[in-house]
Amino acid sequence: MDKRVAKEKTVPIPVVGATGEQPLCNKHNEIIADLNAISMTELYEKVYPPKIPVVDGFLNCGTYLFVGAPKVGKSFFMAQLAYHVSMGSPLWDYPVCQGSVLYLALEDDYARLQQRLSRMFDMESSDHFYMATKSKTLNEGLDMQLEEFVKEHPDARLIIIDTLQKVREAGGEHYSYSNDYEIVTRLKAFSDSHNICLLTVHHTRKMESQDSFDMISGTNGLLGAADGAFIMQKKKRTDNTAVMNIVGRDQQDQELTLEFDRERCVWKKTKAETENISNPVDPLLEKIASFMKEQKEPWTGTASELLERIPDISVKANVLVRKLNVKAGCLYKDYGILYEPKQRTPEKKEFCLSVFNNEKVSIVSEN
Known part of the structure; x- marks a missing residue:
């Protein structure tokens, strides 16, 4: 084998100690950390501020x-x-x-x-x-x-x-x-x-x-x-x-x-020439909107407690939380309902539903 090729294929050995250089494995970990990568599960646990159109159907944020x-x-x-x-x-x-x-x-x-x-x-x-x-x-x-x-x-x-x-x-x-x-x-x-x-x-x-x-x-x-x-x-x-x-x-x-x-x-x-295509109606959001219309005031509780109040929602509590996290923007834009996660613990994850008053919204996601 060509000596030059063999040298190129040789894996470099990290030097630790007197040189003061970081081991390559540590540098590799730092590079991964800089990505701020999250899993799909973590993504569904986050709530992002709803993007309210400036001019509905014409100009967005x-x-x-x-x-x-x-x-x-x-x-x-x-x-x-x-x-x-x-x-x-x-x-x-x-x-x-x-x-x-x-x-x-x-x-x-x-x-x-x-x-x-x-x-x-x-x-x-x-x-x-x-x-x-x-x-x-x-x-x-x-x-x-x-x-x-x-x-x-x-x-x-x-x-x-x-x-x-x-x-x-x-x-x-x-x-x-x-x-x-x-x-x-x-x-x-x-x-x-x-x-x-x-x-x-x-x-x-x-x-x-x-x-x-x-x-x-x-x-x-x-x-x-x-x-x-x-x-x-x-x-x-x-x-x-x-x-x-x-x-x-x-x-x-x-x-x-x-x-x-x-x-x-x-x-x-x-x-x-091209009219906007409306998104299909989401039955889950429809039921929540009907509940809030009768509620007439902000509601705070857990997903399990909401399922008790709206028994015809056939989803598990953890799935309901994920759906609300993902659909927070639609719930706000289409139904005028603001979904806000509250302080959460491993034992209890509360959120608040309220009718918004056309103010600018800033939601901080809870992990």
Whole structure:
């Protein structure tokens, strides 16, 4: 056998002692520990905060791209969306979950915003709609500015960055896949940690494509890291109509036809090519919802105690707890019931069911 090959196949012997180096087995254990891997059983024991849609059937929590050609009407729609979320009024036929909104209109000034908003909404105003025309870039501390806003406004639902290029460092127009992926990943880490929506306005490339999402300026790293994207397109710049394509991880793909009201400068929905597909009704959640409707007050107890109150639920107590852990988001979103694990011991695992009051929810999982 070739001596060089034999040497390569020789297993290195870990050195312990005077060299001060760690044994390889210890390093291996550290690497495994860094993964924070959990088992499937442990996963079912955790409860994660329900992701309440910002605009039900249209916009969820997470980081999204809103892409269109320059002057296609993106900023008008951003102002329209921000106003509706801040007021809690339906956007077209989509229900809205009200909360504070921050609109970083980084290509505008306050005088232009004043004229635009007054034309769109007359003299009606919202105390929960905040805007700024300047911000730091991501490398300069934008994330800290957003942290401060969320801290001051715990009901924050939506932050709009108009545009992505304005929060990148100089020279950001020539980026690789890894750079594009990294910048959206940083934004997504923020939106996920606060359970809000971060909507980032971006531009299309000049080159046409059969797939509208291939027209996003930059690399596929932007869409790859984002939770979804909206593409707004017109056949001609002078058209009053536009097509909005929507794709996302947690929502049904849609294609909407919009018409621009030039008098009020707002977009109206005229057609929806793909309607949302509703999830099938869960009999377990239906029975719990009926129980809570009769209860009319928060209920606290164990799974065994709940099964005594709802005897027609044919599952074991430990299975019921797992189902509630997994279905906490659906229970909250579809039935308005908040499921919260309480302090648990090996002998007793209590939880609370209550009707929520449209406040932002933060659930800490109990192990």
